[in-house]
Amino acid sequence: MHTSPEDRHCSVARSLDIVGDRWSPLIIRDVALGVSRFDAMQRDLGISRKVLTQRLQALIDHEVLEKVAYSEHPPRFDYRLTEKGNDLTMVVLALQQFGDKWLVGEEGPPLLWRHLGCGELSSPVVCCDRCGEQVAPGDAVPVKGPGFREEDGPGLSAAIDALHALVE
């Protein structure tokens, strides 16, 4: 029986049903960067083979990865990100940004990004899709959306009302 987040009516909880463990985000990062085979991932991550098998299967079940044979006889596979899986790289990017800022030593971040659009080394920042301005935590307030349910998140509902009372 699930008392876990999976049946909650909440986007964050539902996403965590897919990437809410220690390994799935790292698997997605590896696949995104081109480490796409079972043994390569296992060596690269130091994950146990059993758990890697389970995680890959779960990610495939969630249609985040797909398994593409690059040889039959013997059967050999590449794991690829689906379109849905590609969108999960934004979560990985957020994790990386946080780690770069708070968790690396003086040697600096292990990985940087070059934006192909402008050619510069860049950091990803979060912006408002309406005005294009950069958004920091606190620059936006939550609003109950069409799918909001009072029943799952009773305390949450009250907390949001309280926030609005402050802002208004």
Place this chain on the structure above:
Amino acid sequence: MHTSPEDRHCSVARSLDIVGDRWSPLIIRDVALGVSRFDAMQRDLGISRKVLTQRLQALIDHEVLEKVAYSEHPPRFDYRLTEKGNDLTMVVLALQQFGDKWLVGEEGPPLLWRHLGCGELSSPVVCCDRCGEQVAPGDAVPVKGPGFREEDGPGLSAAIDALHALVE
């Protein structure tokens, strides 16, 4: 003994050491939205009291949350996000965005955001901090940074080289 990601030299892995489980991101979301007390979180999330205690302590140990007494005799506490913890809301936001796009039914997302800067209901998007353009997965290529170590991520190193060979 840890064979887990925590001692790897990788920003994503290190971040996962803090939020790499089913509950921590939800706890951070709740605190960010104003659900800041033990019982309120426990009811709101449906998490077991034991695990909630463990997670809160871990988040405090990582300096993501702080415990502020709002009453002594009897001792009662609010949990607050530190500055570091505030930055983790970007990870939660990424999870929410993904869930909103791929995992909610036709009833629509449960939570929206109003950007205080422009007043509009907005979605967070990822932009390049150099040119300000929106960045989609694939619009940026990874580059080895100052802290890159060949030894942890041997396959990764080769994969990045392979990517560069493609782009150049």
Place this chain on the structure above:
DNA sequence: CAGGTGGGTTCCCAATGGGAACTTACGCTG
């Protein structure tokens, strides 16, 4: 034909998580 590689599966053991009950300390209410 021995050894290596890719992609797993199996087994055992230790750690983790859920659930429910128990605790402590106070404040309120009849």
Place this chain on the structure above:
DNA sequence: CAGCGTAAGTTCCCATTGGGAACCCACCTG
């Protein structure tokens, strides 16, 4: 002033998960 409610945990038992190492099978290469 007895009893109930609330906040914040703690404790116990049991089921599930994860790590590690070994095993397996099909093929390729020297």
